[in-house]
Amino acid sequence: xxxxxxxxxxxxxxxxxxxxxxxxxxxKKNERHAIIGPNGAGKSTLFHLISGHYKLTSGKITLNxxxxxxxxxxxxxxxxxxxxxQVTNIFPKMSVYENIRCGxxxxxxxxxxxxxxxNKNKELNKKTNVILQEVNLQHCAHLPAGLLSYADxxxxxxxxxxxxxxxxxxLDEPTAGMSNSETERAVNLIKxxxxxxxxxxxxxxxxxxxxxxxxxxxxxxxxxxATDTPNNIRKNKAVQAAYLGTEEH
Ligand SMILES: Nc1ncnc2c1ncn2[C@@H]1O[C@H](COP(=O)(O)OP(=O)(O)O)[C@@H](O)[C@H]1O
Ligand SMILES: [Mg+2]
Numbered sequence: 001x002x003x004x005x006x007x008x009x010x011x012x013x014x015x016x017x018x019x020x021x022x023x024x025x026x027x028k029k030n031e032r033h034a035i036i037g038p039n040g041a042g043k044s045t046l047f048h049l050i051s052g053h054y055k056l057t058s059g060k061i062t063l064n065x066x067x068x069x070x071x072x073x074x075x076x077x078x079x080x081x082x083x084x085x086q087v088t089n090i091f092p093k094m095s096v097y098e099n100i101r102c103g104x105x106x107x108x109x110x111x112x113x114x115x116x117x118x119n120k121n122k123e124l125n126k127k128t129n130v131i132l133q134e135v136n137l138q139h140c141a142h143l144p145a146g147l148l149s150y151a152d153x154x155x156x157x158x159x160x161x162x163x164x165x166x167x168x169x170x171l172d173e174p175t176a177g178m179s180n181s182e183t184e185r186a187v188n189l190i191k192x193x194x195x196x197x198x199x200x201x202x203x204x205x206x207x208x209x210x211x212x213x214x215x216x217x218x219x220x221x222x223x224x225x226a227t228d229t230p231n232n233i234r235k236n237k238a239v240q241a242a243y244l245g246t247e248e249h
Contacts, residue, residue, distance in 0.1 A: 010023045010060070031214045033198075035219055043219055056069050095143060107163065150177065169198065170201070173203055173204060174186055215230075216229075
């Protein structure tokens with residue numbers, strides 16, 4: 001199986017502080033890969049590096065074989081990588097439908113989107129409806145997004161994330177702040193949308209991680225101390241000592 005993302009000797013410092021240290025990581029095409037680790041380990045920083053929101057101090061990142069660490073976030077997005085942020089990121093006054101349609105338009109070259117796609121309304125509507133169906137929000141397509149439940153807003157956010165046609169998705173704590181039943185629904189949705197996509201997810205809820213991930217990487221103080229299947233990670237003594245044994249969340 002080929003790689004979707006490959007990180008080679010990636011480092012990031014903020015001033016004197018080395019936050020990510022010579023990190024190597026291969027994420028295979030269509031795998032579900034979870035990144036876990038204590039607070040402050042550098043998980044969100046790693047996401048910002050991959051998505052282009054932070055520049056590397058040194059190292060290399062490739063997406064589907066192309067070097068991306070010299071690109072801007074929107075260029076990386078157009079190469080097929082989409083991410084959500086730790087906070088819900090929707091337009092509350094626009095309808096659910098319009099939020100998804102915006103996600104599609106953003107992913108395109110702006111001139112192209114204005115001149116061609118808005119005129120070709122049929123194609124745009126069709127795409128929007130496919131995404132609405134994927135995230136199970138057809139029933140509330142015309143409600144203002146701000147009226148949805150918290151869980152549905154997060155589902156909408158995932159819809160916006162995949163609307164641009166990305167084949168690699170990065171979700172930062174997608175079940176944060178959810179009840180048990182909301183978490184279960186979110187996990188099912190994430191499983192569904194990652195059927196034929198690569199998923200990289202940061203998540204604190206170990207139940208979610210072990211249920212969702214094909215492989216798990218454990219990040220501790222900017223270093224990956226293990227990458228393995230959920231079963232092997234559970235049994236890994238170094239992981240237990242560094243993290244799972246002292247789980248606070
Ligand atoms: N923009 C920044 N400037 C300075 N320090 C930062 C910045 N972003 C993150 N850090 C530091 O990097 C460390 C890792 O943070 P973060 O990546 O948010 O960890 P995690 O997501 O694993 O909890 C923390 O010590 C944090 O203070
Ligand atoms: Mg974080």
